[in-house]
Amino acid sequence: MTSQGIILSGLDGDRTWRLADYVKRGGYEALRKIIAEQIPADQIIGEVKKSALRGRGGAGFPTGLKWSFMPRAFPGAKYLACNSDEGEPGTFKDRDILRYNPHTVIEGMIIAGYAMGCERGYNYIHGEIFEVYDRFEEALAEAREAGLLGKNILGSDFSFDLFAHHGYGAYICGEETALLESIEGKKGQPRFKPPFPASFGLYGKPTTINNTETFASIPYIIREGGEAFLALGKPNNGGTKLFSVSGHVNKPGNYEIPLGTPFSVLLEMAGGMRGGRKLKAVIPGGSSAPVLPGDVMMDCTMDYDSISKAGSMLGSGAVIVMDETTCMVKALERLSYFYFEESCGQCTPCREGTGWLYRVVHRIENGLGRPDDMDLLNSVTSNIMGRTICALGDAASMPVQSFVKHFGDEFAFHIEQKKCLVPPQVQYDGSKIYVA
Amino acid sequence: MLSPESLKKIDREVAKYPADQKQSASMSALRIAQEEKGWLANETIEFVADYLEMPAIAVFEVASFYNMYDLAPVGTQKITVCTNLPCALSGGVHAADYIKKRLGIDFNETTPDGRFTLKEGECMGACGDAPVLLVNNHQMCSWMTEEKIDQLLADLQK
Amino acid sequence: MLDIEIDGKQLQVPDGSTVMEAATKVGAYVPHFCYHKKLSIAANCRMCLVQVEKAPKPLPACATPVTNGMKVWTHSEQAVKAQKGVMEFLLINHPLDCPVCDQGGECQLQDLSVGYGGVQSRYEEEKRVVTNKNLGPLVSSDMTRCINCTRCVRFTTEIAGLMELGQAFRGEHAEIMPFVEKTVDTELSGNIIDLCPVGALTSKPFRFSARAWEMSRRKSISPHDSLGSNLVVQVKHDAVKRVLPLDNDAVNECWISDKDRFSYEGLNGPDRLTRPMVKQGGQWIETDWQVAMDYLVQGLKSIKSEHGADSIGALASPHSTLEELYLLQALVRGLGSDNIDFRLRQSDFSMDGLGRGAPWLGMAVADIASLDRLLIIGSFFRKDHPLIAQRVRQAVKKGLKVSAVNSAFDDWQLAIQNRVTVSPVEMVRALGRIAKALAIETGKALSESFAESLAGIEIDEGSKSLAVSIASGRRVAVWLGNQAVQHAEAAKLHALAQEISRLSGASLGVLGEAANSVGGYLAGALPNVSANGLNVAQMLAAPLRAYLLLGLEPELDLADPVSARKVFQGSEMVAVFSAFKFEGALEYADVMLPIAPFTETAGTFVNCEGRAQSFHPVVKSTGDSRPAWKVLRVLGEGLGLEKFGYEMIDEVRASVLGANMAVDPVNLDCGIAEVPVNIDRNTSNVLQRIADIPIHFADPLVRRSPPLQATSDAEVPRARVHANTIAMLGLGNGIEVRVKSARGEAKVRLSEDNDVAEGCVRLAGAHPLTAGLGSLHGEVSLERA
Ligand SMILES: Cc1cc2nc3c(=O)[nH]c(=O)nc-3n(C[C@H](O)[C@H](O)[C@H](O)COP(=O)(O)O)c2cc1C
Ligand code: SF4
């Protein structure tokens, strides 16, 4: 955990998740300021817009704009949901935020609740990090105790309550409407949009969903101003961002750096390539983002625009680094298996297509590839993409398309030679994916 | 059917949701029931359904949708190893293989003494700590080298 | 209104329309599986992807709202490519063995794959296999064929009201199933067979007995409940193979109940009466029509001359056709008697002569959708009127508030806002309280007939909140159910219901028990008070010499089977007109005439909303059986009666309905003349019987359908008693008990049911096990068997 930013910085005490510690770091100042100065909701949303904060959950949607979609004057219940279902392979930042700095998320959500007129919020926490769920509940109790949550917050007439809801092993619940279904106690099958959550969300009421890191950025923006946040990053890519670096690096972990930082710098922070080996490929934004060859990546800066120009996505900021010992067919096989297993099963192209993709890649990896398999993969992915209810169909397809596109020769070699282009021993030394 | 303590925990979860949305607590109710019973038998699912005033099939949908619920008996120690790509790049598969060898079982199998069940997991949101594994869903173990696996298995044997 | 262009055609659609609805309007066919006009939108099959101007990707027509100025292409290159892509996915795991699939020839997947499927499958991996589920005696499953469109799941949840099916597991492992080892028990379950676009859910009784193209489709009308569902009867080699709904949005929409769908299985059982039979010297012999009719004619003539015409009486099933009912009463009256009735389970006739017309629903069935308040009195609503209940269920979702006053409740699978549960003997007072509370709530005066009798009655919380509810409606209805009509104080209940509807500005209606509960009135199949005719109760109380029984099984269809049997045994002649032999008839009848069930005759049913629906025979008569209207006509002629020279059934029909063959609305009226009603302080500490008529026992045809008899709705009746009453009696749930009435007894199992009023025993009628008790209501006792 290294921070040049705002969320993970100053976390050097041994109980950084406690309220007292957070307050010492300036916690809840933003909220107090809002309450004391009775800052109008529009002004808060305006500040968020100014900050150019973009959603940290994957899609990078401008947060201020999203907040302005909420029908503030709509009578009746309105809800807020925090997406801590972090299940996108490679992403592990929200866990650290909740583990070490849960109150910043709570404060961010209270402010959001204030700005959008929500009465209640839920934080949906990935089931596998159950310790964090318990810790978050403790933090909620602290906040409630301190009058920061619940009825008449800090003596004002603003009331807002917040609860934790846990997932239990379904990647799809990270998709915002599946997440809402899951909070409603159902299986997490995404809803068709429109209607969008801002008009028909949790229990059919207007709802806004943001990622944990998005909410965690809010207190700073309110405290220091939108401009200050923007200035931390670069235009249209405001602020600092957490990058979860995993794979073949010496120091995997979370790095909070200004948007726009060169990839090479991030790689260096992560201790450089393990064993000094050569960089082969990087998935820059979580497993759903298209893979990029190492040299392309070395020319990128870590921000939404640069990565997108290079043909991929900044996504959730999960940087999966692969060195020359990696068999790209094997790597894709594992990812395709993931999407096949995690498809919710609702819509036809994804339910049927993800299994097909996996089986073909699996076949190629196991020396049973056929000459037209690469065409088949491209055709099946194009029949999935854009035709599904949620973006999981796209998420399953983009890795396949990009792996085949950038590393086609490895696939061809597999199909023709019935074996790996990267010799097994080399793979074993490096990734340990392959065990004879 | 469930202990008073479990019911109290479930009630606490129910209270998190609007009064007419009891069923929102189905996931935590199933989790709590599983913690008590070890796994989710059909009777348990039906009990939860009645308790939350839901159709039994709706609760079964939930129980069968989320991976961490067990619809069949598992060992007293369920070990779930992440083998997804980021973990695999840092020895996740290798760790799983090592556990398989140590316990003499494959994924989705239980040791003859009923103590250990091994499962293959998907991304747990802890890829930086690879290899990672979960014990009984809630205890996460990080950086699982062979030595640490030996230690863990020894602890769990006790 | 929004402007939209679809495939070059311009049209306007209401706000909120989907592209699918708009496409249907211009006749552009968009292929689809999961979309169904009566179900919520799932948008999961993705077959309906169409091209929309400015949209980067194809959009599902079923779920995409129309926006003003939208341009859509349903068959453009982009659309068809997307549709073909989806079709390929649907087929990769679907068995391609249409010739052995029961859906073959009527499968949407098969049909669409012809247009959208590829020539050869590119999928060469192993196909998925899904285990079949036991869904009960009516629906067969072949789950490997399922395409997960979830229509069946949505049907049980949304239309039938209870989620009995779900989609368990996820991804490719997703499976449609009921909860482990449960079956699908809704009385509407057969509709999932129609909804399933592939061969995953098919009809169990019909399974593999014919191919769609081998059968002819003939229209008919259901002879069972008072709705008169429109049917398509499928016929092969002159046998009914299958019954399906015929879409009629005004009546049954696209649904039918399981009773409508599977009763045909009872048509040709072993006890079907196929030849005329007469009893000679205590022996039944088969004979021909000539002999049987001569026998009957001679018998009637001699009884008339010896004892007078009024020693002859006739009883008809309310499931008989309008024409049959008309001719039967004409025959009786032609003979000079006025003893005719079709209200077989009714017991209070004090309203006779006061009514202004045929009791009916008081409104069109389709208008249920726009009701905002409804009060149902004395009804086993869901099982007695499955599809009307379905309509109410949909209306509830749009804000209709339902209240009910009953002696016992089943789960109606719809929210009941105010529920009053009282013993049958307290029913009148309960309505009295409501009427009074309403008068206070609305500030209107009680009418004279009640002013005095309600003066001393105190209203309680329940009646008050019920009154508040119905008084606050703008479109209110008050309905009397079968229980109320059969009630020992039916007239008072009716009068009070009338008062309640007057005070609340509601329409008053009677739900009606059978297919021709309205038609019987229109046909005049009931005694005329001024002519001193006897009603059914009187005919059974003061034994007559001769009885003509049309279409009923007295043991099960009369309010009091015990006296019926005794009376028939003691009479000189009993002529049974029936499609079936039955034990009672073999014992006391003298002649049995095989008449055609609804599939073999033409006729008319007038449903609860007063809609006359005529139908034709769909198959030839079985054996020597003949349509009853023809038999009655010949009989009338044989008896030398006038006006029996009908050649065509239309002429008979016109005699009732007039030249335009429709019910004149002036003849439909639930109103009764106001007479002073006294409300006794009826309380009783003796147990009271409450008898429901189980859905699959209600008429002779359903009783004989083996698959229906295997459903949970046909379970052996139990004595259902409130826990407090069980405790008070010192009995235990589940034990065997003897239920005793003044007439007899029945041995059944006791079952705790807190939806039954305290101090009551709910025990089904129309069942052989309970027929010995005599009356459907009144005092009973319970003891350990
Ligand atoms: C398959 C799928 C999985 C997703 N998983 C996550 C997730 O784990 N965490 C997350 O914050 N967003 C996830 N998202 C994105 C959310 O749908 C949503 O866009 C996001 O939570 C919005 O928050 P933001 O605007 O703050 O980014 C996922 C989307 C898809 C399609
Ligand atoms: S794309 Fe996949 S995950 Fe998303 S709704 Fe469709 S089946 Fe479910």
Ligand code: FES
């Ligand atoms: S009919 Fe539209 S997605 Fe199925």
